Amino acid sequence: MPETLAVGLDLTEEQAQIQSTIRDFVKERVAPRAQELDEKAEFPVDIFQGLAELGFLGLSIPEEHGGSGFDTMSVVLVVEELAKACASTALGYAAHISLGLTPIYLFGTKAQREKYVPQLCKGVDDNGKLTLGCFGLTEPGAGSDAGGTKTRAEKKGDHWLVNGRKAWITNPHYSRTCIFTAKTNPNPPKGKGITAFIAELDTPGFKVEPKEDKLGMRSSDTAQLVFEDMKLPLDAVAGGLEQVDVGFAKFMKTLAGGRITIGALALGIAEGAYNKAVEYARQRKQFGKPIGEFQGVAFMIADMAMEIEAAKHLVYNAARLRDAGRDFALAGSYAKLYASEVAMKTCTNAIQVLGGVGYTREYDVERMLRDAKLCEIGEGTSEVQRLVISRTVLGDLRGM
Numbered sequence: 001m002p003e004t005l006a007v008g009l010d011l012t013e014e015q016a017q018i019q020s021t022i023r024d025f026v027k028e029r030v031a032p033r034a035q036e037l038d039e040k041a042e043f044p045v046d047i048f049q050g051l052a053e054l055g056f057l058g059l060s061i062p063e064e065h066g067g068s069g070f071d072t073m074s075v076v077l078v079v080e081e082l083a084k085a086c087a088s089t090a091l092g093y094a095a096h097i098s099l100g101l102t103p104i105y106l107f108g109t110k111a112q113r114e115k116y117v118p119q120l121c122k123g124v125d126d127n128g129k130l131t132l133g134c135f136g137l138t139e140p141g142a143g144s145d146a147g148g149t150k151t152r153a154e155k156k157g158d159h160w161l162v163n164g165r166k167a168w169i170t171n172p173h174y175s176r177t178c179i180f181t182a183k184t185n186p187n188p189p190k191g192k193g194i195t196a197f198i199a200e201l202d203t204p205g206f207k208v209e210p211k212e213d214k215l216g217m218r219s220s221d222t223a224q225l226v227f228e229d230m231k232l233p234l235d236a237v238a239g240g241l242e243q244v245d246v247g248f249a250k251f252m253k254t255l256a257g258g259r260i261t262i263g264a265l266a267l268g269i270a271e272g273a274y275n276k277a278v279e280y281a282r283q284r285k286q287f288g289k290p291i292g293e294f295q296g297v298a299f300m301i302a303d304m305a306m307e308i309e310a311a312k313h314l315v316y317n318a319a320r321l322r323d324a325g326r327d328f329a330l331a332g333s334y335a336k337l338y339a340s341e342v343a344m345k346t347c348t349n350a351i352q353v354l355g356g357v358g359y360t361r362e363y364d365v366e367r368m369l370r371d372a373k374l375c376e377i378g379e380g381t382s383e384v385q386r387l388v389i390s391r392t393v394l395g396d397l398r399g400m
């Protein structure tokens with residue numbers, strides 16, 4: 001069989017090694033459990049412990065900070081492979097590394113890096129309990145308009161007093177730290193007044209609500225965070241006190257990076273559904289021949305292959321730009337938007353190829369479709385990506 005996907009997208013030796021390791025891990029430990037995890041809406045603690053053993057929870061963080069010293073492209077490969085089998089696991093992994101860990105590494109002070117980053121890279125404590133990271137930006141009243149945050153942090157003598165609520169946060173029941181935004185200036189100049197804080201989840205006044213009951217990504221952990229008179233030390237400001245009121249930009253930068261991993265997540269889901277469709281189109285017979293011989297089915301498969309290939313180029317390109325230290329914000333939006341829409345279309349058509357069985361819980365394309373929908377919502381909806389792209393192309397025409 002000729003290679004039909006990833007034509008010309010060569011990996012370095014190290015990246016190929018990561019890909020091979022995660023493929024074996026997924027085959028042995030993730031794929032056999034994906035359907036059951038979805039049915040039970042159960043968070044895969046043991047799979048995360050396995051990822052921790054592989055050193056993958058700090059994959060892209062330099063070794064001197066407790067990570068494994070690989071790159072964004074390697075993270076993309078891990079997310080993609082996990083998502084081919086279990087998108088919920090891939091989402092939890094992507095959120096931990098891109099949102100919970102990376103901003104503390106990138107924007108934290110030396111003391112914050114030393115305090116939090118090695119433990120987040122390790123991902124488990126001495127008792128095997130997960131110590132993931134989570135990221136609190138969204139609020140019940142501030143989603144796409146994330147700057148509309150209502151969570152308030154007031155400076156009271158030697159501490160901050162935090163009150164508010166965050167919504168739709170990934171991984172909080174399995175996290176030790178959370179980096180989140182709060183308003184620190186009630187009447188700020190435009191684009192200012194929001195500060196990023198780092199808090200430990202066992203801080204008095206910090207509560208995690210029960211897990212949300214979702215359409216898809218059912219075994220990932222999503223919940224609201226509540227801050228009720230939570231006291232944080234003054235040095236809980238990410239990046240130090242000079243970063244008070246200017247934390248929002250950090251979160252926007254973090255989201256730009258996170259979009260690459262959500263692109264990888266969508267790509268993996270699309271490939272997972274495509275693989276099922278190809279396998280079925282080869283073996284299922286109707287009218288005395290494999291259904292893949294019918295042009296209606298074969299052309300759906302051709303479109304899937306072409307669109308997945310295009311998505312892969314966009315996602316890998318965004319990762320490579322980031323690894324090269326170049327501007328990747330627009331490339332990340334292209335990747336996230338396109339791959340998410342390819343994932344939805346591929347999953348819909350994979351169900352079509354499988355016919356009635358594709359519509360049942362017995363075959364996993366139905367789960368993949370439910371999981372794929374999240375990619376068009378999380379880390380900036382498809383509409384928000386189109387805003388980012390069109391404003392880059394047209395310039396910001398607001399107020400003209």
Ligand SMILES: Cc1cc2nc3c(=O)[nH]c(=O)nc-3n(C[C@H](O)[C@H](O)[C@H](O)COP(=O)(O)OP(=O)(O)OC[C@H]3O[C@@H](n4cnc5c(N)ncnc54)[C@H](O)[C@@H]3O)c2cc1C
Binds near residue numbers: 136140145168170
């Ligand atoms: C499973 C899951 C996990 C998540 N994990 C996290 C997490 O870890 N941390 C975190 O902070 N957040 C997280 N989120 C939140 C996610 O980022 C938001 O749901 C998303 O940004 C959209 O916000 P919203 O749900 O409030 O929708 P809204 O912003 O209310 O949008 C509703 C609709 O209006 C459209 N819309 C809004 N504004 C515009 C506009 N200006 N132009 C055109 N259309 C517009 C949107 O595209 C959408 O279709 C998660 C969400 C989910 C579902």
